Ligand code: AMP
C-alpha cells in the first residue's frame with residue numbers, strides 16, 4: 171500500500187509572537203489536497219492553533235477512511251550521533267520525547283526554546299553546536315554566532331541536507347533560516363501527533379500500512395515552480411501560501427509507484443537523521459507543482475467523428491484515415507524518474523547526458539599496450555599494477571610496455587590496443603604473443619555507441635525495458651512523459667450479468683468488459699471500469715456523465731446499432747457529435763463514434779468477436795494517437811492459405827487465424843458469438859474489400875496479435 175488520498179504540507183514557524191490577524195507570510199500555513207483537489211490553504215496564527223488544526227485533519231481523514239500523507243518542513247532528526255549525546259540512545263524518537271518533556275509554548279508565542287537549547291549544548295564539549303540567539307547578554311551557553319564552533323562530535327549537516335541541497339542547518343536557532351528553532355518547537359508537536367491511532371513516522375517506523383504517515387519535506391525543492399507562480403501572480407500573493415499549496419499538489423500528483431520509490435531505498439543514515447521526501451527529485455516535483463495541467467493539449471474538435479458525406483458503407487481504409495485526421499493527443503505531461511517510466515510514452519526526446527561508453531575501454535580480458543604490433547613474435551615487459559572496470563590504473567604505460575587489463579577497464583594513458591588473454595603467455599613480468607595485432611584491437615572507443623548530447627529515443631515512444639537500460643547507461647535520470655491515457659470501459663444490455671453472479675435463462679455473462687479492460691492494460695493505458703448498465707437511456711446518460719471527468723476516452727460495447735434498444739448510438743446522437751459509422755467490415759459493422767462532453771466514445775458492437783476485432787482495428791490506432799504515441803498500424807505478412815474460401819465483395823473481412831507449418835489456418839466458424847475462437851486464434855487473416863476466390867496455398871495476409879500489441 172503506497173498511495174495516499176490526501177496530502178498535507180505544513181510550513182512551520184518558530185516565531186515568538188502571534189502572527190497578525192490578516193494572513194501574511196512568516197506564519198504557519200497548511201496546504202491541503204484531498205482527492206487531487208487543492209483546498210484553500212489554512213492560515214494559523216500560533217503553533218498551538220496549528221497543532222489543533224492538524225490534529226483535527228488527521229482525525230477527519232482517518233474517520234473517512236482516507237489515507238493521509240502529512241508533511242512538515244523541518245528536520246525530523248539531527249546529524250548522526252547527536253541524539254546519543256542527549257539521551258544516550260541513537261533512537262531519534264526518544265529525542266522527540268526528551269524535547270516534548272521540556273518545551274513550553276504559549277498562545278502568545280512566548281516559549282523557552284533558548285533555555286532548552288542551553289541544556290542541550292551543555293551535553294557537548296566546546297561552544298555549540300546550537301548557536302544564534304536574540305539577546306547577546308542572555309543564555310551564556312549559546313554562542314551568538316557560528317564562529318568558533320567545531321562540528322567534531324556531530325557534523326553540521328545531515329546526509330539528506332546534502333542530497334537535497336538545503337541551505338539550512340539543524341543547529342541555527344536565530345536569523346533566517348531558523349531551522350534549529352523550528353525543530354525544537356516542532357518535534358514536541360510531532361511526538362504528540364504520532365501517539366494518535368494509525369499514525370506512523372517515515373522513515374523511523376513501519377509506515378507502509380499506516381493510515382497516516384508523517385514525513386519531512388523541504389519546500390525549497392519546488393523553488394522553480396514557486397518562483398514561476400510568484401512572477402505570474404499579483405502583488406497581494408503570499409509566497410508561503412502558494413508554496414504549501416503547490417507542494418501539496420505536486421505530492422498528490424506523484425504516481426504511487428514514484429512516491430514509493432522516493433520513500434524506500436534510503437541510505438542507513440536516514441534511520442537516525444531522517445530524510446527529506448523527494449530529496450533528489452526536485453525536477454519531478456517542480457514539474458508537478460503547477461495550477462495548470464502542464465502542457466495539456468487542446469480539446470478535440472467537435473466534428474472529429476463527422477461522417478464522410480454521401481457514403482452508405484464506409485470502407486475500412488476511409489474510416490481509419492478519417493479517425494487519423496480527426497484525432498490528436500489529449501493527455502498532458504509529467505516528468506518522472508526513469509525507473510518509474512517503463513511502459514509510459516515519451517513526451518519529448520530524451521538527450522544523452524553521457525556518452526556510451528563514457529571513456530575508451532577494453533572489450534576483453536587481456537594485456538594493453540600502444541600502437542598495435544607487427545607480424546611475428548612479440549615480447550613486452552609488464553608494468554606492475556592492473557586496470558580493472560571501476561578501478562582504473564592511474565599512471566601511464568611507457569612505450570614498449572604492456573599492462574594487465576580486464577573487460578570494461580578504462581584504457582590507461584599509453585594504451586590503445588589490447589591483446590586477448592587467450593593469445594598470450596605471461597610469467598607475470600612479461601607477455602609474449604604473436605603479431606600482427608591491429609592498432610585499436612579489442613578496445614571500444616568513447617562514444618562509439620552513443621555520443622553525449624544526441625537524442626536517444628523519439629517522442630511518442632512507449633518505453634520498453636531495453637529503453638530504460640539505454641537511458642540509464644547514458645545518465646538520464648528523469649524523462650518527460652505523457653500522462654497515462656485513462657480509458658473507461660462500459661457494457662450495455664439488459665441481458666448481461668457480472669462475473670460470479672447468478673445468471674438465469676436468457677441472461678449471459680458480461681465477457682466484453684473484462685476483455686477490453688485487459689486489452690487496455692496490455693496497451694499501457696489506464697483502464698477504468700465503468701461497470702454495466704441495462705438498456706436504459708437515463709441510466710446510460712448518468713453513467714457517462716459521471717465518467718466524463720474521470721477518463722480521456724470511453725469504450726462501450728453493445729447497443730451501438732440503430733435498433734430499439736440501441737441507446738449508445740441514440741444518446742451520442744442526442745449529444746450532437748455522433749457519427750454512427752456503418753463500416754464495411756466483418757465482423758463489426760455499426761461502430762458508434764461520438765464525443766460525450768469532449769470525451770471520445772467508441773461504441774463497439776456487442777458481439778464479443780466483433781467487439782474484439784473492432785477494438786484492434788479501429789480503437790487501437792485511435793487510442794494510441796490520443797495517448798501521444800502516434801498512429802500505430804499493425805504489421806503483417808503474407809502466408810499461404812491453409813483453407814479455401816469464396817469471399818463476397820463489399821467489405822473487408824477479418825478471420826480468426828493462426829500460423830501452423832508456415833500456413834494460415836482459420837477458425838472453423840466465422841460466427842461472431844464464438845468467443846472460443848478468440849482464444850484459439852493467434853492473429854487475424856485480413857481479406858481485402860473485393861470479391862476473391864481463395865484456394866489452399868494462395869497468399870493471404872496474416873496479422874499476428876503481437877503486431878496489435880497483444
Ligand atoms: P447488441 O450490440 O447490444 O445488440 O448485442 C449484440 C450481441 O452481443 C447480443 O447477443 C448480446 O447479448 C451480445 N453482447 C452484448 N454485450 C455483451 C457483453 N458485454 N458480453 C457478451 N456478450 C455481449
Ligand code: MG
Nearest residue numbers: 662663728729
Ligand atoms: Mg444490447
